[in-house]
Amino acid sequence: MKLLSGPLSMFGAKAEIAALEKSLEAHREFVPFSLATLYQPRHADVARVNPKEQVPVLIDGDLEIFDSTQIFEYFEDIKPEPPLWPAEPKARARARLLELKSDEVFFPNVVNLFPHNQTPERQAETEAAQAAIPAYYRDMEQLLAGQDYLAGSYSYADIAFYMAQFFASFVGHPVTPANRNLIAWRERVGARPAVAQVVGTMRGFLMENGIPTDGF
Ligand SMILES: N[C@@H](CCC(=O)N[C@@H](CS)C(=O)NCC(=O)O)C(=O)O
Incomplete structure (x- = not known):
């Protein structure tokens, strides 16, 4: 492949x-x-x-x-093993929705804060994104109360949101210490060898291009 x-x-x-x-x-x-x-x-x-x-x-x-x-x-x-969607139909549907929301509800706010999108004409979008990102973090913080992963077990929903919040940290909106569950989740997901490998390569590219990644 x-x-x-x-x-x-x-x-x-x-x-x-x-x-x-x-x-x-x-x-x-x-x-x-x-x-x-x-x-x-x-x-x-x-x-x-x-x-x-x-x-x-x-x-x-x-x-x-x-x-x-x-x-x-x-x-x-x-390759059904290891499963990356929950087995139970409602849990699976919720996981799929979380994955979609990460890509299509949360991440567009991050894109709106990319430097080339921050123009005076797009001030309204910038302000909306600045409010939407912390609000989304608060929702995920609540979801993680009492469970280690967004959909219960580790899933594609975690992979999607881990990457989306990684990019959010570069536009000035990292997960804040107030979101304790989210910080713990980020450490848990980030420690997975698959995640660490891919993010490590991306970090290398950012550093080569003079973009510091220490804040993450
Ligand atoms: N919904 C698509 C989005 C893909 C996407 O936006 N890819 C970006 C890179 S992260 C891209 O290729 N952008 C180039 C362009 O749109 O011209 C997916 O989940 O794969």
């Missing part, structure tokens, strides 16, 4: 962590990326497979798919 990702891809990192958790033989390849040129020029496989021209893309023989959540589902089907 070939997993196309980028050195600073939040969504690619999700897929790579999942492959490592499942001990899948997925060769991770970084597409061309720099802070100046971003994803230009597009990698030929990404342009061919994904009409949105985004990473991650997974190629497994004649199967070519894109989107980190679609890749999660494929990994779960081909």
